[in-house]
């Protein structure tokens with residue numbers, strides 16, 4: 001038996017903590033049970049390399065965190081979050097030694113795109129103008145949109161493959177490459193829908209709110225959520241892996257910050273056969289291979305504009321990035337992997353001692369891959385920053401298996417709680433009036449395996465908690 005609380009949340013990732021906060025705000029006593037020794041799930045930090053070097057173990061950059069309709073209402077600053085916004089959100093270098101830089105800009109200006117500058121503005125400026133209503137509609141389960149025109153403008157393009165939208169919208173290699181790098185966050189093949197949705201959303205966030213990160217590491221965001229929850233009376237027990245729903249006694253509601261696989265393990269035979277088989281058919285996406293470095297100086301970028309952004313995308317052209325994303329989807333390794341890199345210490349000296357630096361990066365690999373990507377990966381960084389390898393003091397490498405050991409929700413190294421295919425983006429984990437409910441009364445899913453999916457925004461937790469509160473008050477039509 002666990003507690004005398006009104007509600008239990010299993011898992012303290014951003015969605016678990018968000019769900020617990022919404023329940024506590026409604027007056028329920030809430031207990032969070034977390035398998036790991038620290039709170040935060042995919043938003044944690046630790047000294048992975050050398051003493052004094054703070055690395056983000058999973059998430060690093062948080063445009064969705066600052067834009068989240070829930071997080072924006074919480075007193076995160078009072079609980080220790082200080083957002084750092086670098087001068088530019090993103091840099092995207094090319095082999096000719098130049099780079100384009102994406103900045104916060106209400107009119108979506110991207111200098112350096114040449115004739116595509118006006119085209120980029122035409123695509124993004126209307127979205128930036130609609131940012132707030134759009135985010136409300138997009139960061140939610142399927143519903144009658146509150147802002148149908150804004151959503152229709154976004155949706156018509158978002159439903160395309162990124163390669164198609166890039167070729168339709170832009171003429172030059174730079175704009176196409178920039179858009180491909182944004183879209184590849186989807187972890188989908190770029191010739192598949194709705195990969196363009198990710199490019200549009202991340203570009204719009206860069207222009208509208210920037211791509212900031214918390215001073216001191218992502219852990220600060222999780223610690224602030226935990227601290228605010230405790231201020232509302234919530235309790236958190238770490239080091240407590242829940243093996244079965246039976247451990248939780250009769251307490252309801254129970255909100256599970258786990259994937260469909262986690263739900264199958266926890267609920268086992270209690271679930272009706274049809275629902276169980278649909279959960280078994282849920283698809284996970286490619287995995288990631290992650291490297292963190294302790295460096296004795298900043299990364300020596302050939303294009304010096306790269307030092308203005310915390311995030312750098314390495315893959316140059318649409319063709320190269322698209323090929324690199326086809327490989328993991330086919331179970332193959334990309335020889336030149338598309339690399340997403342963050343260099344927070346350039347703007348946050350608390351990350352490393354004595355004017356030294358850290359860097360964080362990952363690339364996509366087949367789900368469950370055991371291939372060591374370090375050589376290929378570092379060759380990509382070296383290509384755009386000759387001399388990079390000489391700056392490495394220490395490195396930490398984590399493949400899919402290590403990521404999953406660290407957090408059971410990273411199934412086979414999938415960092416988004418399931419593939420973001422067209423059907424799974426709108427109906428995750430299964431098609432159901434309220435995707436947060438399960439056939440078990442009072443048992444809800446609240447993880448990134450529910451809408452709106454991966455990322456540190458807490459909106460899956462928010463909507464799951466609202467569904468639980470509706471069921472408690474007997475007003476739910478969802479079952």
Ligand SMILES: Cc1cc2nc3c(=O)[nH]c(=O)nc-3n(C[C@H](O)[C@H](O)[C@H](O)COP(=O)(O)OP(=O)(O)OC[C@H]3O[C@@H](n4cnc5c(N)ncnc54)[C@H](O)[C@@H]3O)c2cc1C
Pocket residue numbers: 010011012013014015016017033034035036039040041042043057058059060061062063064065240241242243257258262288290362403406407408409410414415416417446447448449453454455456457460
């Ligand atoms: C390498 C990497 C890089 C990323 N980069 C970014 C980024 O830069 N920006 C961004 O927005 N997002 C990023 N993400 C994605 C983001 O971290 C996730 O989408 C987000 O954390 C999902 O939140 P969640 O609460 O659904 O689940 P998680 O954060 O995965 O948390 C689930 C929690 O539940 C716990 N748990 C699971 N099962 C049990 C059990 N049976 N009993 C008790 N506890 C249990 C786990 O230990 C874990 O703490 C990244 C993820 C990874 C792995």
